Amino acid sequence: MLDTLTISTQPTAKSRLPEIDFDNLDFGRTFSDHMLVVDYHDGEWQQPQIVPYGPMTVSPANSAIHYGQSIFEGLKAYKSQSGEVALFRPLDNFHRLNASAERMCMPQLPEEIFMQGLLQLVRLDAGWVPEGPGSALYIRPFMFATDAMLGVRPSESYRFMIVTCPVGLYYPKPLRVRFEEKYVRSAEGGAGYSKNAGNYGAAMYPTRLGQEEGYNQLIWTDASEHKYVEESGTMNAMFIIDGRLVTPALSSSILDGITRRSVLQLARDWGMQVEERQVSAREIMQAQADGTLQEAFGVGTAATIASIAVIGYQGQDYELPAVADDAFSRRATAALAAIRKGQAPDAHNWMVRV
């Protein structure tokens, strides 16, 4: 283990910042000047380095490529009107990264490397954090196996990195989704609660089939009966039924989203009844039929809250009511935005200043 953490920094010779059109950012395509890199070998994390963003060399026998020992995180840094930069709940991402690492037989990352690496990287590229409403610096920490060895076993060497991208205001167009009753994203006992790369790869084919039918994403159902709601695309699913916030309880097949936690906390702060439990597709469709399904939405870091306008179920499309200005999802979106931009009190100490 490291006694003292020094992060050597090799600044870029020429910043790309002046070339960037911040009014036309395509999610995940524009990368800031620098990245953090730290290797793990001989049972130890080595010295972290901040270097100019760019391609890197890995062995063709890299075991992340062949066997998928690869995990990631996603969080955002926000800039307030006074120019202060702050991260939203970064320690939650740190703990979840290590939970994913454990599931994939990867080494635990020390908190100091994650937090110091994150803070120093974002400080150095603070000019890349956009200021406008709804915009942020998207931060992608990730870890992957680096052994050059085709034998199937956990790798002995790894790399942890952080790259960042400025992202603009996300205009959440209400989604068309449908219940998926054939394919599964993850199963009880699987690795769905961990943020590992393979979960995404396996979800792409069924998602494409749904998109060919005109849906934006799928509402995944449980692997054994296809009865109960799991998640909505790559977001946690939430429903407002008769004034209550209903969301699937966490399990080994559901990812413990930080946006999910935050939205549930706001609902509880506002005195709303919150139910974390099994919720079936039938219950949702029944509530839709009797008019008690007021809202349905997905929650996650990229979009914060994405409203659902249409739900497909067993070959039929069902429309949800238009989202009113005082709808829960609108109020929660606004409340989170205000906390993140330093415009409202941060009652739960979610923000960490850079």
Ligand SMILES: *Cc1c(COP(=O)(O)O)cnc(C)c1O
């Ligand atoms: C990352 C992710 C989420 C959302 O988590 P946040 O921490 O809120 O961004 C939800 N579901 C899946 C499958 C995810 O990978």
